[in-house]
Amino acid sequence: MSLRTLPVPDGLDGMRLDAGLSRMLGLSRTVVAELASDGAVRLDGAPAGKSDRLVAGAWLEVEIPEPEQAALVVTAEAVEGLVVLHEDEEIVVVDKPVGVAVHPSPGWSGPTVVAGLAALGIRIATGGAAERQGVVHRLDAGTTGVMVVAKSERAYSVLKQAFRERTVSKVYLAVVQGHPDPSEGTIDAPIDRHPKHDWRFAVVTDGRPSVTHYRTLEAFRAASLLEVELETGRTHQIRVHFSAVRHPCVGDITYGADPTLARTLGLTRQWLHAHRLGFHHPGDGRWVEYVSEPPADLAGALETLRAAS
Numbered sequence: 661m662s663l664r665t666l667p668v669p670d671g672l673d674g675m676r677l678d679a680g681l682s683r684m685l686g687l688s689r690t691v692v693a694e695l696a697s698d699g700a701v702r703l704d705g706a707p708a709g710k711s712d713r714l715v716a717g718a719w720l721e722v723e724i725p726e727p728e729q730a731a732l733v734v735t736a737e738a739v740e741g742l743v744v745l746h747e748d749e750e751i752v753v754v755d756k757p758v759g760v761a762v763h764p765s766p767g768w769s770g771p772t773v774v775a776g777l778a779a780l781g782i783r784i785a786t787g788g789a790a791e792r793q794g795v796v797h798r799l800d801a802g803t804t805g806v807m808v809v810a811k812s813e814r815a816y817s818v819l820k821q822a823f824r825e826r827t828v829s830k831v832y833l834a835v836v837q838g839h840p841d842p843s844e845g846t847i848d849a850p851i852d853r854h855p856k857h858d859w860r861f862a863v864v865t866d867g868r869p870s871v872t873h874y875r876t877l878e879a880f881r882a883a884s885l886l887e888v889e890l891e892t893g894r895t896h897q898i899r900v901h902f903s904a905v906r907h908p909c910v911g912d913i914t915y916g917a918d919p920t921l922a923r924t925l926g927l928t929r930q931w932l933h934a935h936r937l938g939f940h941h942p943g944d945g946r947w948v949e950y951v952s953e954p955p956a957d958l959a960g961a962l963e964t965l966r967a968a969s
Contacts, residue, residue, distance in 0.1 A: 805934025
């Protein structure tokens, strides 16, 4: 991912963002619209939509995927543990296992959700870049749980808009080290790439607005089980926010968790699970919710914590 920053020239004043940015960067309007819908375009620091009007002198920031991503292709490949929770003409809802990425990306050679769906004969929407068609949101490879993929073009458009407008309910379960104080609250802190380690993210002053709500469900001797609801959906948001307040997810060595505690609990990844996903169905608008319970490794670690408390 490369970041381009540039001022809007006088000659493009008042032009739609997708048309103007297409001229400035030599990208197609479709690609620019996709970048904007993914939150990768900012105008004077604020997220910009494809139909927003450009203002001469304003600063544009654009996150552009590396060129090699265009060469990525999806090959049908069975994914062990990938469970279909619901399927209809518009959407497919899955329970994603650990160690599975959502879509192909440079440097990732493991299994993916889109490849697993292809192996099951499930055709998904063609909207989006070739390697992530139908994908409207993502989970880290090391995070398990419920997610939705669009099957129809209508569903892709409607769900992308819903995630963008934050009308989707995203509830996670997380076990964090220590005991957050207060036991219920909100973390409102901007997130962007770590200034020194670009494979990590961090709370930074000029980052993208990020809001996480939480409440404690159980408190153990060394950790707490939280219900976490995301208001925004930044990469690694829960992991970054709780690390920033000195309560990293148990097992999340990348973000400062205690490796000794992780070994004691038999964890090789962060204790984080996408538990419940709710949204207005793109077909008829009714509110639907889908639930996934924590898998064996997380459930076992939780029982060990309970037994020790």
